[in-house]
Amino acid sequence: MLFYSEIINILRKRINMKNSKRLKNKDFSLLASNCNGAFILHDLNLKFNSPTVNLFMYPSDFVKYIKNLEYYSKCDLKFIKKEDTAYPVGKLDDIEIHFMHYKDENEAERKWKERTDRIDFDNMFVMMTDRDGCSLEDLKEFDKLPYKNKVVFTHKEYSEIKSSVYIKGFENEKNVGNLYSYKNRFTGYKYYDDFDYVEWFNSRTAEK
Known part of the structure; x- marks a missing residue:
């Protein structure tokens, strides 16, 4: 008899395989404010062509970073x-980067430099999440960023934020939860699957 973890892994692999087959644009840079971007890239078995992997930035810092990339x-x-932070915390001038999934500063710096050099400014997607102290002002500033391919996941609908995507399930919370968590134990779908990120990535190919 299969355990729950084995069943959900099988279901997830099927979803990932289906998405990988749909994906046409496979060499882009995804810059994300937290781990959602890394999880999506991992699901699609893609190379990390940006430095924002296994870390997070506060939304105000992320907007500033993207605005002056x-x-x-x-x-x-x-x-x-x-204080009370066991992982490496870096600074680029006036913004903070929390390398929460890196063992030490050397690894964090090496990976940051290596992946920064891979950024494709002509094939780039930007993703932010309504959490870690995200304010309405942060959402508005993100919405103003001069990038066509940008999205911010929110815990409720914001009609005035054109780049927002409402993820259901967090309406009674102050922010979005962990979108890489499974929605339930029977489908293998994660919360961020409510957004068709494959179609989003492919939109760059469709423009050519």
Whole structure:
């Protein structure tokens, strides 16, 4: 008899295989404010062509980073000590980067530099999530960013935020939860699957 974890892994593999077959644009850069981007890339078995992997930035810092991406990509990464924080915390000029899934500063710096060099400014997608202190002002500033391929996942509907995608299931919360979590034990679907990210990535190919 299969355990629940084995069943859901099988279901997830089927979903990932189906999505991978649909995907046409396979060499893009996905810059995300938290781990959702890394999980999606991993699901699609794609290379990490951006440095925002296994880390998170506060929304206000992420908006600032994306708004001035070329500048921050050239800044030296420095590390600071923060109380009650076991993982490395870096700074690019005036923004903080929380390398929560890195073992030490050396690994964080090496991966950051390596993946920053891979950014494809001509085939880039930007993803933010309504959490980690995200304010309405952050959402508005994100919506103003001069990128066509941008999306922000929100816990409720925002008609005034054109780039927002409402993810159901967090209406009674102050923000969106972990979107890489499974919605239930019978389908293998995760919360972020409510957004057709494959079609989103393919939209860049359709423009050519």
